[in-house]
Amino acid sequence: MFEGINASDGYGIGVAQVAVAPDLSFTPTAPTDLAAEKERYAQALQKFIDQTNAQIERMTRTVGKESAAIMGAHIEFAEDDGIKETINSSIDSGMCAEQAVSEAYDMYFNMFSNMEDELFRERAADVADVKTGILADLLGKEVVDLSSLPEHSIVVVHELTPSMTADIDKKNVAGIITETGGRTSHSAIIARALEIPAVLSVKDVTKTIKTGDMVIVDGSRGRVIDDPSDAELTKYRTKASVFASEKAALESYRGKDTVTGDGDKVLLVANIGNPDDANAAVEHDAEGVGLFRSEFLFMDASELPSEDQQFAAYQKVALRMKNQPVIIRTLDVGGDKNIPYLHLQKEDNPFMGFRAVRYCLNNADQYKVQLTALLRASAFGDIKIMLPLVTCLDEVRQARALVAECMEDLDQRGIAYNKDIEIGTMIETPAASLIADNLAEECDFFSIGTNDLIGYTMCADRGNDRVAYLYDVYQPAVLRSLKRIISAGNEKGIMVGMCGEAAADPLLIPVLISFGLNEFSVNPPSILRTRRIISAWTKAEADALTEKVMCLKTAAEVKAALQAAAR
Numbered sequence: 001m002f003e004g005i006n007a008s009d010g011y012g013i014g015v016a017q018v019a020v021a022p023d024l025s026f027t028p029t030a031p032t033d034l035a036a037e038k039e040r041y042a043q044a045l046q047k048f049i050d051q052t053n054a055q056i057e058r059m060t061r062t063v064g065k066e067s068a069a070i071m072g073a074h075i076e077f078a079e080d081d082g083i084k085e086t087i088n089s090s091i092d093s094g095m096c097a098e099q100a101v102s103e104a105y106d107m108y109f110n111m112f113s114n115m116e117d118e119l120f121r122e123r124a125a126d127v128a129d130v131k132t133g134i135l136a137d138l139l140g141k142e143v144v145d146l147s148s149l150p151e152h153s154i155v156v157v158h159e160l161t162p163s164m165t166a167d168i169d170k171k172n173v174a175g176i177i178t179e180t181g182g183r184t185s186h187s188a189i190i191a192r193a194l195e196i197p198a199v200l201s202v203k204d205v206t207k208t209i210k211t212g213d214m215v216i217v218d219g220s221r222g223r224v225i226d227d228p229s230d231a232e233l234t235k236y237r238t239k240a241s242v243f244a245s246e247k248a249a250l251e252s253y254r255g256k257d258t259v260t261g262d263g264d265k266v267l268l269v270a271n272i273g274n275p276d277d278a279n280a281a282v283e284h285d286a287e288g289v290g291l292f293r294s295e296f297l298f299m300d301a302s303e304l305p306s307e308d309q310q311f312a313a314y315q316k317v318a319l320r321m322k323n324q325p326v327i328i329r330t331l332d333v334g335g336d337k338n339i340p341y342l343h344l345q346k347e348d349n350p351f352m353g354f355r356a357v358r359y360c361l362n363n364a365d366q367y368k369v370q371l372t373a374l375l376r377a378s379a380f381g382d383i384k385i386m387l388p389l390v391t392c393l394d395e396v397r398q399a400r401a402l403v404a405e406c407m408e409d410l411d412q413r414g415i416a417y418n419k420d421i422e423i424g425t426m427i428e429t430p431a432a433s434l435i436a437d438n439l440a441e442e443c444d445f446f447s448i449g450t451n452d453l454i455g456y457t458m459c460a461d462r463g464n465d466r467v468a469y470l471y472d473v474y475q476p477a478v479l480r481s482l483k484r485i486i487s488a489g490n491e492k493g494i495m496v497g498m499c500g501e502a503a504a505d506p507l508l509i510p511v512l513i514s515f516g517l518n519e520f521s522v523n524p525p526s527i528l529r530t531r532r533i534i535s536a537w538t539k540a541e542a543d544a545l546t547e548k549v550m551c552l553k554t555a556a557e558v559k560a561a562l563q564a565a566a567r
């Protein structure tokens with residue numbers, strides 16, 4: 001058994017698919033038997049074609065013919081006579097198959113990537129995939145395609161990047177195990193949104209578990225069992241069915257208002273990453289969207305999405321949520337969210353670098369495209385704009401000035417928008433927490449980003465397992481900061497929400513009620529459970545517990561007190 005971080009609840013039983021990004025480096029050699037070298041290439045090529053055809057067949061069954069057709073380009077580039085000829089003649093001139101394949105596909109890659117036409121440029125990615133596939137086979141390396149895994153797969157990866165998660169098909173993936181990341185890493189957040197049990201930060205798991213192994217992922221306790229016994233399998237099948245029935249019991253909270261034990265209403269909304277997630281928000285009975293991480297829209301594209309493309313995405317969410325509030329956070333790029341086509345400079349300390357609202361304000365024309373798209377979408381629902389990683393008032397003022405410019409442009413273009421659109425800010429830095437009273441005077445709402453706030457307050461990177469013991473919402477320093485932010489917002493009469501993962505922490509909910517949090521924004525699957533726990537506490541009970549907790553001096557004491565009181 002291996003231990004890791006319990007990142008997404010539930011139990012997954014299935015077959016491991018270890019996806020190691022293959023190291024495709026090689027030292028060119030001079031083959032002595034050129035015919036045999038050409039045969040090696042021919043075999044690797046055939047294997048690639050067979051695998052791709054099988055993938056196409058699987059995708060046709062799971063995602064439909066149209067999506068599967070995308071893979072046809074891989075076959076075309078693999079079978080292309082011109083490329084095959086180039087590779088064979090390079091081998092004839094004394095090159096090893098690896099080098100011949102590499103050079104031939106690199107040439108096509110460069111050619112396509114420099115083309116004017118976007119459609120042709122996109123083919124460059126296909127060429128790169130074909131090269132990876134054939135080269136990996138020649139080097140005896142395995143490439144796993146996360147988009148077309150067989151049913152009941154347990155994905156085992158070093159790190160699950162946001163772009164990899166986009167490939168995951170929930171129907172086929174029973175569990176996720178990674179070697180890196182904590183509860184608030186983006187892998188964890190996405191695993192929870194997909195309701196896939198996940199255990200993160202399991203040391204060297206890609207080396208210890210082999211593709212084909214039977215594996216149990218206990219996402220609730222953070223355990224992984226490789227090659228389980230029959231008794232373990234029976235035990236976990238029972239746990240999985242109990243988990244499913246507990247989930248079913250929460251159904252009685254569907255369609256109800258979110259109220260504390262004494263009937264005070266709070267808002268319970270969802271965090272989403274793309275427009276389609278709005279369906280999950282509605283399905284899980286969210287009362288709106290408290291955080292739409294717009295950066296995923298940018299990460300999923302190969303170039304900056306245009307105003308119309310962004311407008312369509314934001315409008316889709318606004319329409320789907322009817323007139324419920326929808327808070328859309330402007331581009332939060334940088335840190336662990338890389339967008340290759342923005343060509344951000346490498347920095348020694350990217351988490352404290354040129355990112356999020358800093359990047360956007362410095363690229364005002366680009367930012368105005370997003371702000372304009374948001375304003376246009378505001379004519380179709382209750383859209384609010386939220387700024388990420390604010391540290392000083394000037395940032396809010398500059399962003400507001402840009403919004404005003406965009407409004408003028410829209411007036412000239414005769415396009416409708418909500419002139420009273422609310423503009424708020426994430427409070428996710430100690431600086432913002434310390435000046436929350438000033439910010440509250442110029443912001444329409446706050447949303448506390450505990451994921452970053454904990455990290456910056458404790459100087460502990462959320463993805464670094466060696467400092468995970470410090471990255472803890474129960475740390476007195478963090479609790480004091482939360483209290484201060486919520487009080488500042490309450491005093492100025494603006495809505496204070498929380499969209500960090502702590503909003504769904506069952507232990508913390510009474511403390512947040514006591515502090516006066518107005519809005520809880522959680523992953524869609526956590527909606528009903530959060531509603532149940534909020535309803536289990538009256539304000540007086542929450543106050544009594546919080547008063548006790550705020551006198552405690554260590555995170556362990558705080559957690560123990562909250563655990564003892566948990567409902």
Ligand code: PEP
Pocket residue numbers: 291293332428448449450451452453499500501
């Ligand atoms: C946060 O920091 O709490 C937050 C919600 O933003 P993200 O997790 O996207 O950084």
Ligand code: MG
Pocket residue numbers: 428449451452
């Ligand atoms: Mg953040």
